[in-house]
Amino acid sequence: MDSNIIHETDEIGRILNVSLDRPVHLMVDYALNYAAMGIPVFPVHGVRAYQGGYICDCRQGVDCKSAGKHPVTRNGHKDASTDPVVISRWWAKPPISNIGIPTGSSSKLFVLDVDGPTGEEALEDLHAYYRARQGDHFDCGTETLQSTTGRGRHLYFNYREDRPFHGSASEIGSGLDIRADGNYVVAPPSLHRSGRRYSLVGASTPVLDPPDWLMYEILQRETGIFGHTEQPLRRSIGCNRGEAIMDGTRNIDLFKYGCGLVNSHPPDEVARRITEINAGQCVPPKDEKELGRS
Structure with missing residues (x-):
């Protein structure tokens, strides 16, 4: 063409x-x-x-x-x-x-x-x-x-x-x-x-x-970079370092962080870590229903 x-x-x-x-x-x-x-x-x-x-x-x-x-x-x-x-x-x-x-x-x-x-x-x-x-x-x-x-x-x-x-x-x-x-x-x-x-x-x-x-x-x-380790994701680095995750990027930050865990952690552990990061680092934290949709 x-x-x-x-x-x-x-x-x-x-x-x-x-x-x-x-x-x-x-x-x-x-x-x-x-x-x-x-x-x-x-x-x-x-x-x-x-x-x-x-x-x-x-x-x-x-x-x-x-x-x-x-x-x-x-x-x-x-x-x-x-x-x-x-x-x-x-x-x-x-x-x-x-x-x-x-x-x-x-x-x-x-x-x-x-x-x-x-x-x-x-x-x-x-x-x-x-x-x-x-x-x-x-x-x-x-x-x-x-x-x-x-x-x-x-x-x-x-x-x-x-x-x-x-x-x-x-x-x-x-x-x-x-x-x-x-x-x-x-x-x-x-x-x-x-x-x-x-x-x-x-x-x-x-x-x-x-x-x-x-x-x-x-x-x-x-190329399969996502999902093989916890820290190849540039957005998950902030999660791992304990940095604040601001409104406007919370959804995608948590989504990518979760993607970095799914191949090496059971679902309950992934959910627990995301819940902890949401409560401790997201400004403001997402509510439970909203978090479930992410």
């Missing part, structure tokens, strides 16, 4: 910006637009109206636990294509499928999936931590192309094949998932089971390179 198509223009946002008034039957046109930009796509089950809400259009219907999000094709994201003939055939007949995009090396895109309020809080904690340490050099990364989801948002970034990595779920923070090699995302203007469409935020926004702090978080996880 020509990197100039995506990496140096606003072509994705310009072509695919979605209005809720656009007819759903044009979904194939959106799929073909992605393909024309070198982004492979594949069909994902859509949703249909049912008793005042929406359910999956697959055979499981109301019992489907992944409504509007799981692949139609046998091999899922591995079947993704840029061939207009194949794509037109996939979207030729009802029910109208949602659009899936494989992340990682095949699309040259990866996604930070921010899942609702929990993800937003974790992301803000990360921002606060790195902003305090990088000052004017801090780049939050939110200037890149984004789309709304059912209750959160997707942040799209350029994926570099010389720094490959796989996806992860809540490893850099609660409610923050990375979609990369081996993963996919549901793309605009697909219909979420909530009845809301996945929609791009800003038609002229380009896809940018990820900020350094995000790659640092991802690659430490990918």
Whole structure:
């Protein structure tokens, strides 16, 4: 794929910006637009109206636990294509499928999936931590192309094949998932089971390179540094030294500290240590319910 198509223009946002008034039957046109930009796509089950809400259009219907999000094709994201003939055939007949995009090396895109309020809080904690340490050099990364989801948002970034990595779920923070090699995302203007469409935020926004702090978080996880000892985590050092952990970074400090213990300590011991640090070092301490969510 020509990197100039995506990496140096606003072509994705310009072509695919979605209005809720656009007819759903044009979904194939959106799929073909992605393909024309070198982004492979594949069909994902859509949703249909049912008793005042929406359910999956697959055979499981109301019992489907992944409504509007799981692949139609046998091999899922591995079947993704840029061939207009194949794509037109996939979207030729009802029910109208949602659009899936494989992340990682095949699309040259990866996604930070921010899942609702929990993800937003974790992301803000990360921002606060790195902003305090990088000052004017801090780049939050939110200037890149984004789309709304059912209750959160997707942040799209350029994926570099010389720094490959796989996806992860809540490893850099609660409610923050990375979609990369081996993963996919549901793309605009697909219909979420909530009845809301996945929609791009800003038609002229380009896809940018990820900020350094995000790659640092991802690659430490990918290389297995986290979880092997108590003190490879730069944020857990403050916990170990007895330093104060201030509001704004408490969630991420405690989360990373716990990650450094899980492989070498039983769960009860991990919980005990985190509770002690919360009571003795967090300013102010998190309440028990809030601590449990961290």
